[in-house]
Amino acid sequence: MSERDRAPAAPRWRDPRAEPPAVRRALIVAAVAFLALFLLLPLLVVFVRALEKGTAAYLAAIAEPYARAAALLTLRTAALVVPANLLFGLAAAWAVTRFEFRGKNLLVTLVDAPFTVSPVVAGLLFVLLFGAQGLFGPWLLARGVKILFSWPAIALVTAFVTMPLVARQLIPLMQAQGSDEEQAALTLGASPWRMFFRVALPKVRWGLLYGVLLCNARAMGEFGAVSVVSGHIRGSTNTLPLHVEILYDEYQFQAAFAVATLLALLGLLTLAAQALLDWRLRRRGGA
Amino acid sequence: MSICVQGLTKRYDRQPVVADFSLTVPAGELCVLLGPSGSGKSTVLRIIAGLLAPDAGRVSLHGRDVTGLPPQARGAGFVFQSYALFRSMTVAENVGFALAVRGVPRAERRHRVDELLELVGLGGLGRRLPRQLSGGQQQRVALARALAHRPEVLLLDEPFGALDARIRAELRRSLREIQRELGIATLFVTHDQEEAFALADRIAVMALGRLVETGTPRELYLRPQTEFVATFLGAANLLVGEATARGVRIGPVDFPLGGDAGGEGAQRRVQVLFRPEDVALVAPGAPSPAPLLGTGTVESCAFAGALEQLRLRLPPFVGVRAIAPPVPFGAGSFAIVASRPPHEAHALPLAPGDEVGVAVRRLHALAHPGLQFLLLAEPSPEGLAAVGWAGELTRRTHARLAVLLAGLPEETARQRLGSGLPAVTFHPVRGVVEAAVAELARLTAPDLLLAGAPPGRGATLGASLLATGAHHLLLVRAEGPLPERALVCAAVGEPGKEDVAFTGRLLRHLGTHVTVLTVLPAASPAAPRTQAERFLTASARTLEPLGVPAATRLGEGDPEAEILAVLAGGAELLVLGVPLPKADGALSLDGIAGRLVERTGDLPLLVIRSFPEMTT
Incomplete structure (x- = not known):
């Protein structure tokens, strides 16, 4: 008999850092139940209600001119806001991570500001600025420029609300990556433009894309801030979320849900793209 | 002259990190800029490459004043400690980057890239992405990339700092070979004195933003001018003795210093250095081959491969102060470090507690003693x-x-x-x-x-x-x-x-x-x-x-x-x-x-x- 055989049997080994199995299972179940209740179920309801009168009614609701106008406005807003915030986010992240300047911490805090105020307050802010009694409103109106209750206001508030999304993605990423590669490119003779497009931008492309996706999702779905400044003019200043609300208020439930599916589909598409990016990011081991 | 900097000064928040730094590295020389961390050596390197602007001073490369030029116009090859490879490009694209920037035709570029990868021992790995290579391989790629445009000077910023000892030694050897083959003026920054000794034609020692001393590894080890270099490079016994007409007096012994009696004008105290291998240990009472300092007690002895290393304790002498190895203040004794080859250790075996005669074969007086x-x-x-x-x-x-x-x-x-x-x-x-x-x-x-x-x-x-x-x-x-x-x-x-x-x-x-x-x-x-x-x-x-x-x-x-x-x-x-x-x-x-x-x-x-x- 060897020494080993005579040793008392060790108690069943368990990782001391891990929670007991019962706790683990309970946590997983709770998380899944929560998701099902608050995400999957509503999503399912939206699609069921949208299709309850058949595909023809569904398509009709979507093809209706006001709905089409709202979809177009939403897309147009996103098309304006997303590139603008892409540029802003890049500029802010570059400034914060590459330069030392006075008020740098203030800039970092301000970039986050739109997240800390309620969207409705953000909307009101723009009313105070551009309304008929606002700061710039009368001056602009006198020159025939109408901002409030028209698409420029919608684009402006949307840009404001989505401002942090790209910058917030890029700042930690660029801080972690440092600037050695860019400096290497310069010592190898690259012009600043070449350095930027061939080295700096490719380094952050996945993070940048991720930020743009988030920004796009939020730009299309924003309700509160847009609601305050839009004026709800059908066919002119109604975005998709606002249109859904109007239809719902008018008891056109099926039509409201049908239009809502458009938004839900956009959201799902964004999620899918995000998942794909996540997967790619992991597979490539870094940005 | 290939790299020549004069009077470089760089301040951050009015605090000078580099102060009045001047150095010349002639063509073909590999000069190591050595100093403890925070001594400003990387700052000097970045100023030479044009990545940082100095507050004062001039940089010239190959006789051309480049002080006001951007890094692109200087054409220096630069290797970073972090490798800084372009992560979204393949190895070949990385190496060929400087050539692509210069509009070199594709076929010629491919030829040169292959040649460079062969030079650094990475032939055939051109299609890999940097992260698919080991750290040592990545640094080889970085070296090839820095050499692609045939730079006039090569600057390396602690390039092997993140690698383990064996790979570091291997890369050092490759770098030395490549540098000799290309005959390119090279400035290599490190805080590792072993690395400096292994690589350098000449070492420039830097501390607190200033150049302390330059010389060949041999000169700096055997005849340092300053206390800092004497104690920074290798193990040292550094004592302060009294100057005499012919040399220096340490306790009871007069050591002649020959023509080596450095010093600035009238001085009463002299700092003298002797390395562990300059110490001769003799059995008590036996004739000594060198001036005998006294009888010491063996405090510790350790086997270190080719040499045995000992630490001895000696009673204090009046008027002699020890600087290195350090002893607690008021310890009432001072310590000497010694080393001896196996045959000597065999002839006179020593164990802690043994008494032994301590003699000094060779002394060197510092020209600029510490204060x-x-x-x-x-x-x-x-x-x-x-x-x-x-x-x-x-x-x-x-x-x-x-x-x-x-x-x-x-x-x-x-x-x-x-x-x-x-x-x-x-x-x-x-x-x-x-x-x-x-x-x-x-x-x-x-x-x-x-x-x-x-x-x-x-x-x-x-x-x-x-x-x-x-x-x-x-x-x-x-x-x-x-x-x-x-x-x-x-x-x-x-x-x-x-x-x-x-x-x-x-x-x-x-x-x-x-x-x-x-x-x-x-x-x-x-x-x-x-x-x-x-x-x-x-x-x-x-x-x-x-x-x-x-x-x-x-x-x-x-x-x-x-x-x-x-x-x-x-x-x-x-x-x-x-x-x-x-x-x-x-x-x-x-x-x-x-x-x-x-x-x-x-x-x-x-x-x-x-x-x-x-x-x-």
Whole structure:
């Protein structure tokens, strides 16, 4: 008999850092139940209600001119806001991570500001600025420029609300990556433009894309801030979320849900793209 | 000349990280810039590459002044510690980047990339992405990339710092081979002295933003000029002995120093270095092959491959102070490190506790010995100002500092001294302050005593503090930064030479501009005038090799008025020589010196004494 055989049997080994199995299972179940209740179920309801009168009614609701106008406005807003915030986010992240300047911490805090105020307050802010009694409103109106209750206001508030999304993605990423590669490119003779497009931008492309996706999702779905400044003019200043609300208020439930599916589909598409990016990011081991 | 930098200075928040740095690396040479972390060596490298702009100084590459040019126009190859490979490009694209930028046709580019990958031993890996390679391979790619455009100079910033020892050795060998083959001027930054020895044609040692010494690895190891280099490169026994007519006396033994008796003018103390392998161990009573230092006790011995390493303890000698290896203050003994090859260890086996004769085969005297300061720390405003000065001065000169706490708590003293002091000891005052100063001065043999002087008491306090030992004296009379300009008032003759020499020794670390002033009586005849002019020229010639920018001035008339007039032109430090002691040996600050002390307000004052017995 060897020494080993005579040793008392060790108690069943368990990782001391891990929670007991019962706790683990309970946590997983709770998380899944929560998701099902608050995400999957509503999503399912939206699609069921949208299709309850058949595909023809569904398509009709979507093809209706006001709905089409709202979809177009939403897309147009996103098309304006997303590139603008892409540029802003890049500029802010570059400034914060590459330069030392006075008020740098203030800039970092301000970039986050739109997240800390309620969207409705953000909307009101723009009313105070551009309304008929606002700061710039009368001056602009006198020159025939109408901002409030028209698409420029919608684009402006949307840009404001989505401002942090790209910058917030890029700042930690660029801080972690440092600037050695860019400096290497310069010592190898690259012009600043070449350095930027061939080295700096490719380094952050996945993070940048991720930020743009988030920004796009939020730009299309924003309700509160847009609601305050839009004026709800059908066919002119109604975005998709606002249109859904109007239809719902008018008891056109099926039509409201049908239009809502458009938004839900956009959201799902964004999620899918995000998942794909996540997967790619992991597979490539870094940005 | 391939890389030539002159007078580089770079400050962050007014704090200089590189100060008046000059270095030349000729074509084909591999020069290692060695220094502890934070010494400013990477900053120098980045300034040369154009990635940082200096506040002052010039950079020229291959005789072309590139100081104002952007990095693209300098064409230096740069290798980063982080590799800094372009992560979204393949290895081949990385290596070919500099060529693509320069519009080299694709076919030629591919040819050159293959050639470079072959050179660094990565042939056939061109299609990989950087992250698919090991750290060592990535750094090889970085090296190939830096060489692609056939740069005139190659700059490497701790390139092997993140790699393990075996790969580091391998890469060193490759780098050395490639560098020899291309004959390219190379500046290699590292904090690893072993790496420096393995690679360098020449080593430049840097500390606190300044160039301390340059030389071949052999020169720096065997004949360092400064205490910093002596202790930074390799193990060292560094003792302070007394200068004699023929060499140096350490305890009972006179060591001849031959032509090696370095030193700056009159000096009473000499710092001598001997390496562990210079120590010979002999059985007690047996004839010694070299001058015997004494009998020591073996404290520890360790087997280290080719050599046995021992640490021995020796009883203290009067007048000898140990700097390295460090021993606790007041330990009552000093330590010697020794090493010996296996056959010697076999012939005389030693174990801890054994007694053994310690002999020294070879001694080297440092030309620029380290400084020892003594600080009298008092809680008065002037005393606190002196503590601040002492901290900054000690940091900049790498001096050792003994602090005598006269009513100031140690914690407060530590705070005001600041961090980064290599060797500080604190001692409370027991009894009379002057007696305590004298006692500590006897123990630590300082070169300079620092103290605060309240208004009106400069002359009397100065005289009594000078009487406590054989040191010079720095009186601080108000808070202020270290001086940018100093005025040295020196009389023609030997004492004046000491004034200039010690000022140079102290101020060479501070970048202070020095004006040496000698005043002749009105309407002096031609002979003393010529003599004074010769003295001033010699003064400037003494200061300049130390890196102290010097100007001279010959005044005429009333010395006091003349000195005050020159001071009014701007100086933050006044250096005065004390008159030679009277017959009874007492020093006094009467006469012109005393009146100047009272008439210069809160200007800091360096009072230099001379040693008549040394001036022969």
